[in-house]
Every structure is written in structure tokens, then in C-alpha cells.
Amino acid sequence: MTAPLLSVRGLVTRFRTEVGEIFPSRDIDLDIAAGEVVGLVGESGSGKSVTARAMVRLLEPASAIRAGTLLYRGAELRALAPDALRALRANEISIVVQDPAAALNPVMSVGAQITRIHQLQRGSTALDSRAAAIALLTRLRIAEPEARLAAYPHQLSGGMKQRILIAMALICRPSLLIADEPTTALDVTVEAEILGLLAELRRDIGMAMLLISHNLSVIARLCDRVAVMYAGRIVEQGPTDRVLAEPRHPYTRALLGSVPRGTKDDGKLPAIPGEPPDLARLPAGCAFAPRCPDAAEACTRMQDLRSLGAGRHAACWRAEPT
Amino acid sequence: MTRAPDLLTLDALSKRYKVGGGGLSPWRRATPMVHAVTDVTLSIARGEILGLVGESGSGKSTLGRLALLLEPPSAGRVAFEGRDLVGAGKPALRDFRRRAQMVFQDPQSSLNRSLTIGRILASPLAVHLPQLPRAQRHARIVELLEMVGLRCDMTGRYPHELSGGQRQRVGIARALAIEPGFVVLDEPTSALDVSIQAQIVNLLLALKERLDLTYLFISHDLRLVRYLSDRIAVMYLGRIVEVGPAAALWSAPRHPYTRALLAAVADARRAGDGSRELIGGEMPSPIHPPSGCAFHPRCPAAGPRCRRDQPELRDIGGVMAACHLYDGGVA
Numbered sequence: 001m002t003a004p005l006l007s008v009r010g011l012v013t014r015f016r017t018e019v020g021e022i023f024p025s026r027d028i029d030l031d032i033a034a035g036e037v038v039g040l041v042g043e044s045g046s047g048k049s050v051t052a053r054a055m056v057r058l059l060e061p062a063s064a065i066r067a068g069t070l071l072y073r074g075a076e077l078r079a080l081a082p083d084a085l086r087a088l089r090a091n092e093i094s095i096v097v098q099d100p101a102a103a104l105n106p107v108m109s110v111g112a113q114i115t116r117i118h119q120l121q122r123g124s125t126a127l128d129s130r131a132a133a134i135a136l137l138t139r140l141r142i143a144e145p146e147a148r149l150a151a152y153p154h155q156l157s158g159g160m161k162q163r164i165l166i167a168m169a170l171i172c173r174p175s176l177l178i179a180d181e182p183t184t185a186l187d188v189t190v191e192a193e194i195l196g197l198l199a200e201l202r203r204d205i206g207m208a209m210l211l212i213s214h215n216l217s218v219i220a221r222l223c224d225r226v227a228v229m230y231a232g233r234i235v236e237q238g239p240t241d242r243v244l245a246e247p248r249h250p251y252t253r254a255l256l257g258s259v260p261r262g263t264k265d266d267g268k269l270p271a272i273p274g275e276p277p278d279l280a281r282l283p284a285g286c287a288f289a290p291r292c293p294d295a296a297e298a299c300t301r302m303q304d305l306r307s308l309g310a311g312r313h314a315a316c317w318r319a320e321p322t
Numbered sequence: 323m324t325r326a327p328d329l330l331t332l333d334a335l336s337k338r339y340k341v342g343g344g345g346l347s348p349w350r351r352a353t354p355m356v357h358a359v360t361d362v363t364l365s366i367a368r369g370e371i372l373g374l375v376g377e378s379g380s381g382k383s384t385l386g387r388l389a390l391l392l393e394p395p396s397a398g399r400v401a402f403e404g405r406d407l408v409g410a411g412k413p414a415l416r417d418f419r420r421r422a423q424m425v426f427q428d429p430q431s432s433l434n435r436s437l438t439i440g441r442i443l444a445s446p447l448a449v450h451l452p453q454l455p456r457a458q459r460h461a462r463i464v465e466l467l468e469m470v471g472l473r474c475d476m477t478g479r480y481p482h483e484l485s486g487g488q489r490q491r492v493g494i495a496r497a498l499a500i501e502p503g504f505v506v507l508d509e510p511t512s513a514l515d516v517s518i519q520a521q522i523v524n525l526l527l528a529l530k531e532r533l534d535l536t537y538l539f540i541s542h543d544l545r546l547v548r549y550l551s552d553r554i555a556v557m558y559l560g561r562i563v564e565v566g567p568a569a570a571l572w573s574a575p576r577h578p579y580t581r582a583l584l585a586a587v588a589d590a591r592r593a594g595d596g597s598r599e600l601i602g603g604e605m606p607s608p609i610h611p612p613s614g615c616a617f618h619p620r621c622p623a624a625g626p627r628c629r630r631d632q633p634e635l636r637d638i639g640g641v642m643a644a645c646h647l648y649d650g651g652v653a
Contacts, residue, residue: 043515141602157604187377187542192586192600214515217587258520260549263568264527269549271520275485 003074004031005176005208006055011068013047013054022279024050026232028068029305034175037202037209039223039240041216043255045276047232048212052178055210056093057085072176090121094169098181100161104153110164111149118171129171136167140197159190166197173205180212195221216259220244225311228252231277231287234305236319238312248314251288286316294318328365328404329504329536330389330422335362335398337384341609356608358384360560362398363635366504371530371537373551373568375544375583379605381560386506386540390422391415402504420450423497427509429489433481439492440477443467446499466495469532471525487518491525498529506538511546523550544587548572556580559616560608566641576643579617615646625652 011028014021024047032038042048053059055070057077070077072088080088097103105113114136115129124132130149137145140163153161162182169177179198183191199222202209213219219226220240227237228249236249247253257270274291277283283290289299298317305315309322337359359381366372376382388395391407400407402418410418426432433442443463447454454462464474470491481489490510497505507526511519523546530537541547547554548568555565556577564577575581582601603620606612612619618628625646633644646652 043517159604187605188544188586189377189582189601190604193602196600216516255517258516260520260523260545263549268524268527269520271524272517273521275487275518276515 002033005034005036005073006030006032007069007071008055009069009071011051011054011070012066013050013059013064014066015064017280019278019280023047023232024279025054027304028055028234030055030227030234030237032176032208032210035202035206035208036225037211037223039219039226040210040212040229041214041219041226041255042229043214043276045231045279046229047279048229049180051229051232052180052210052212053095056095056176056178058089058093058095058178091172092174093176093178094172094174095178095180096162096165096169096182098184100158100165100185101153103165104161106153109150109152110156111151114149114164114168114171117168121172132171133167136171137163139201140167141193159186159194162186162190162194163197166194166201170201170205170207173207175207177202177207177209178212179209181214182211183218184213184215191218198222216244216256228255231282232279233287233315234313235288235316236312236314237305238308238310242310242312248308248312248319249288249316250292250294250318252314254291254293326367326369329368329370329402330538331365331399331401331404332385332389333363333399333401335364335385335388335400336360336396337381337388337393338396354609357560357611358608359388359395360611362560362562364555364562364565366536366538368503368536369534370552371539371550373547373554374538374540374557375542375547375554376557377542377605379559379608380557381608382540382557383508385557386424386508386538389538390424390506391418392424420500421502422504422506423500423502424506424508425490425493425497425510428513429486429493430481430513432493433489433496435481437480438477439467439472439479439481439484442481442492443477443496443499446496450500462499466499469498469529470495471521485518486514487521490514490522494522494525494529498533501533503534504536504538506540508540509542510539512541512543519546526550544583556583559605559611561616561644562635562642563617563645564641564643565635566643570639570641574639574641576638576641576648577617577645578621578623578647580643582620615644623647623652627652 008028008030011025013025014023028051040048040052050059054065059065111133114133118124118129118132133149134145137148142148142163183194211222223240226240226243227234230251236243236252247256254272258272260269272291277287285300285302289295303315303317305313307313308319312322339356339358340353341356362385374382387393391400395408407418440463443466444459447459447462463477467474467476472488472491511522539550551568554568554571555562558579564580575584585600601620606619614630615628615633618624627646633646635642635644636649638648
């Protein structure tokens with residue numbers, strides 16, 4: 001097997017807050033192969049956004065990364081000088097965030113925002129960048145791309161703004177795209193269209209993607225593999241169809257069960273009792289144990305993510321090998 | 323099966339808002355209007371859960387507020403138990419407000435952050451049941467907290483000390499404090515994580531049975547609406563485009579917009595499957611709604627007639643849909 005594009009081992013992040021130290025990522029191991037789409041799923045406060053940003057050194061402050069190795073094409077990202085890091089972001093790794101309205105500059109035309117990136121990072125001429133931008137917008141099925149380039153963010157709908165952000169992220173043809181809840185602010189019909197576009201672009205450009213979402217059906221549509229986070233740890237990972245069809249960690253099982261599928265006549269929704277834990281006050285041992293229907297004495301000791309075979313991993317001592 | 327009698331009836335209800343300051347100049351152009359809700363006729367039977375789905379800007383929240391007369395409609399009628407309420411006197415409205423309440427989307431902003439939970443729950447009691455003795459009022463608050471699954475020592479806490487799920491439980495307790503029969507639930511779980519959403523949904527269903535409630539459940543989440551609702555109404559750009567029994571509508575959606583909505587949430591593993599029904603574009607502006615059927619610019623089946631004529635809701639095998647496809651064709 002060839003070496004993965006990004007290989008993360010033992011990543012730990014820490015923030016000091018008013019309520020004490022919190023660890024949004026603990027002992028994170030994750031590989032992303034070239035061209036692969038990996039999903040990172042979890043509820044609010046599970047640490048998924050911080051973890052994803054830390055993996056590619058997009059986390060501020062950099063000192064929040066406390067431990068771990070981050071190998072990108074075999075090079076340690078934590079050792080990169082600022083110049084090298086900037087070059088990496090220019091040519092290799094891009095990010096699309098959830099709220100396009102906040103991510104776009106309101107006083108600059110979207111065309112200028114897209115082409116400026118291309119010019120700065122590729123050193124191309126204004127004419128070339130414009131042609132590249134128009135080609136990309138056409139690809140994103142934006143009607144009248146020339147006219148759109150002259151528009152300002154407030155003149156565009158939410159779905160259109162998200163497409164512009166995607167165009168900005170893709171104009172330099174990155175090898176890895178971090179997509180942080182890219183469709184959460186959008187309506188379902190627009191979401192479906194954007195997800196379709198991302199799947200298409202990934203095929204055509206051959207880029208890898210780390211898709212962060214709280215929505216399992218979004219993950220199911222796009223991802224080859226999925227990692228499930230709970231309270232700062234990956235509790236389960238494996239091929240998406242296998243994990244969703246036969247979850248091995250009780251949290252994954254409970255999360256899938258909470259999504260309404262039938263009607264109320266089919267019975268009550270199997271809700272997870274209690275609330276997600278406060279990252280500043282985690283229980284000893286498995287963080288899910290207080291809400292887990294199968295919790296036992298052994299759960300007061302921490303269970304590391306262990307291999308179950310067939311590319312699957314779970315952090316539960318009850319999880320049976322495949 | 324005969325339907326229970328209607329509890330709430332909305333008849334040809336419309337709401338328009340002026341947008342932008344026209345100024346006082348006599349030469350100004352006509353003030354642009356947002357057509358938030360247009361000509362909606364809908365009824366809710368006693369004991370029923372009616373799900374109202376639509377995307378942002380469809381007018382579903384405005385319709386919920388109109389149903390409770392939280393704002394006056396621009397045209398049309400709202401009747402509760404057969405009694406017409408638009409233009410009714412204050413005593414009639416006061417009685418209606420005692421019996422019809424609302425749960426809002428975001429408990430963070432709909433609970434007064436400077437009041438304790440006890441005070442928040444006491445205020446509807448103070449307004450609607452001022453004669454209630456102090457001790458009984460306190461007993462009622464404790465009972466309400468127990469009913470929504472909160473500990474009774476919550477009364478002294480402030481909203482910011484609670485989690486999102488707990489805050490929404492308080493929002494529900496506040497709405498139920500004065501024992502209403504009808505509750506409008508406006509996206510009550512969309513600010514919550516899915517594991518907490520399931521708890522709140524189960525609570526809402528248990529309370530409905532226990533207190534014999536009728537719900538208008540507004541949501542953009544189709545699977546949630548299908549789970550909860552007895553009937554479903556689909557809104558697009560201010561109008562109801564399809565309404566009918568939940569099972570019939572879900573298994574065979576008639577309107578092309580409903581079909582697109584269902585295709586968008588289908589369990590399809592890849593966007594490739596089921597994408598036949600997917601649509602492009604976005605909802606147009608309610609300031610300048612398209613001519614004819616408002617969905618025609620995005621509709622895969624649209625024809626000349628759709629650009630010209632507004633389709634009426636008609637019965638298509640037990641489900642009402644507003645589409646020319648079922649009324650002589652689109653040509």
C-alpha cells in the first residue's frame with residue numbers, strides 16, 4: 001500500500017478556558033489517502049472542527065497542538081516554517097467553512113476574491129485567473145459566470161455564496177480539501193446539489209477530502225470512510241457503509257438510532273439519555289459510559305481505539321472483531 | 323374513518339409586508355411588498371399533528387404566527403372552534419391566547435435571560451390566571467418542571483446555566499403552563515443535536531397524549547415531520563403546494579417540488595442515485611414571485627401553462643396538490 005497523503009498519529013490539542021483546561025482532540029489517529037473522502041462526524045462540542053483544523057495546521061494558536069505527528073506527503077507539518085506552511089496552503093490544502101456569508105469579504109467583488117488567490121499563489125496573469133475562474137464557475141453550474149464574477153456577496157443567495165467559497169478553495173486545485181459543515185447553512189434541495197457537485201469535482205480533480213459534519217446522511221452520501229468523534233476522541237472508524245450498517249461502538253449505534261426513519265406508529269425514537277459531557281469535566285474512563293445502555297465496571301478504564309479487522313476500529317471493549 | 327372536527331381553520335390567509343423605506347416623496351415608486359403567505363387554506367383537526375414543511379423563505383414560520391394571530395393577516399380568516407378571530411374583540415382574543423401557545427426554535431433567545439426559570443414559568447400564570455394563589459402557582463411550576471423532565475430545583479437557575487435541551491424543555495413548559503389545547507411548534511429541535519432532538523421529540527409526543535394536545539409542527543426536516551405528523555403540508559414561496567395524510571404523501575408525493583424535497587433526503591448512498599428528481603436553482607424572491615406557478619423556474623416538468631396560470635389545489639387520490647400535471651397538463 002502506498003503511504004497516505006495525510007497521516008495523523010497521537011494528535012492532542014489543548015485550550016485553556018475560564019472553566020479549566022479542555023482537550024478537544026485526544027489521541028487522534030487518522031489517515032487520508034490521496035483521492036479519498038473521509039468523514040468526521042460528531043455532535044456539537046465533540047471536537048471535530050478543532051481536530052480537523054489541527055490536523056493540517058490551520059488551528060490558531062499553533063501552540064494548542066500539544067502532541068502528535070502530522071505527516072503530509074511524508075513531511076512533518078508541525079516542523080514547517082511559516083513560509084513553507086503558506087506555500088502548502090497555497091498549493092495543497094484548502095478549506096471550505098460553514099458560513100459563507102462570514103467567510104467572504106463584503107466589499108470586494110467575488111470575482112476579485114477568487115482571482116486574487118489564483119494570482120497570488122500561482123503568479124498567473126489577471127487574464128489567466130479570470131479564465132480559470134470562469135471555467136470553474138461553469139463547472140459549479142453557475143449560470144452567466146462572467147456576470148457573477150462582478151457581483152458582491154450581498155447580491156448572492158446562500159447557495160451561490162457557498163459555491164463561490166468552493167470555487168475559491170478549488171481554484172488552485174488542492175490535493176486535500178477540508179470541508180467543515182459545507183452545507184449545514186443551506187436548504188435541503190440546495191444541499192443535495194452542492195454535495196453532488198463536490199462528489200463530481202472530487203472524481204474529476206482526484207482530490208482527497210475531509211468532510212466534517214454532524215449529519216450522518218451527508219456523510220453517507222460522500223465519504224469512503226468515516227470517523228465518529230465523541231468528547232474529543234475518535235470512538236469508531238471504518239468504511240462508511242460498514243459503519244453505518246453495523247455500528248460497533250454503542251455511541252455510533254445510538255446516534256444512528258436517534259435519526260427518525262419511520263413514523264411515530266413504529267415506536268418511540270431511541271433517544272440517548274443525558275447530555276454530551278462537558279469537555280472540561282470528563283468522567284474517568286470511557287466518556288460515553290454515563291449515557292451508555294451497556295456500561296459496566298470495565299468502562300471506568302479508558303479503552304483505546306483498537307482494530308476489529310477489515311479496516312474497522314472501535315474504542316469499546318465490548319466491540320467484537322469482524 | 324371520519325376526521326375529528328376542525329379545531330383551527332385558516333381560510334384564504336395572506337400576509338404581505340412592505341419592504342424598504344419608500345420615503346415621503348409623492349413621486350416614489352410603489353413600495354415593494356414581500357408576499358410571505360398567499361391564499362393559504364388549511365385546517366387542523368382536534369388531536370391531530372399537522373406537519374408544515376418548507377425551506378427557508380417558504381413562509382412557514384409566518385404562517386405559524388398568523389395561525390396564532392401573533393400578527394394580523396393582510397387578508398383571510400382564522401377560526402378557532404368555529405369562532406372567527408380576525409377582528410374579534412379583546413376578550414375573545416384573550417381567551418384564544420389562553421388556549422393556543424407557541425414553542426420557538428431557539429430557546430436561547432426566546433427565554434428572558436435575566437429571569438430565573440421559576441419566574442419565566444410564573445409569568446404566563448400571572449397573566450392568564452392572576453387569581454391563582456401563590457402556593458398553587460408554585461405547585462404548578464413544580465408540576466410543569468416534572469412534566470418536561472426537569473428537576474424541580476431548577477426554579478432558581480438562569481437560562482444560561484442550562485444546556486440547549488434543558489432550555490427547550492423550559493420553553494415547552496412555559497407554553498404548557500396555562501393548559502392550552504393547541505400548540506404551534508416552530509422548529510423546536512433544529513438548534514439541538516440529534517441525540518437531544520430525539521429526547522425532545524419523545525417528550526412532545528408523550529405530552530400530546532397526556533394532555534390531549536393538537537400540534538402544528540413546523541420544520542425543514544422532512545424525516546422528522548414524517549415521523550411526527552398525521553398530515554403533512556408542503557409550502558413553497560408562501561403557498562401550500564401539497565397537503566395530505568402523511569403516509570400517502572410520503573409514499574407517493576404528487577407535486578414535483580415535494581418529489582424533489584424527498585429525493586434530496588433520500589438515503590441514497592451516492593448523489594448519483596435518486597438524483598433524477600433533484601432540482602437546481604434556489605427559491606426565488608418573495609418580492610417578485612414568478613408568474614403562474616411559483617415553482618416553474620426550477621421544475622423539471624414545467625410547460626407554457628405553468629408560466630401563465632397559478633395552479634389550484636385539487637384532490638389527487640386523497641392528497642391535495644397544486645400542479646397542472648394533474649389538471650390537463652402543462653402545455
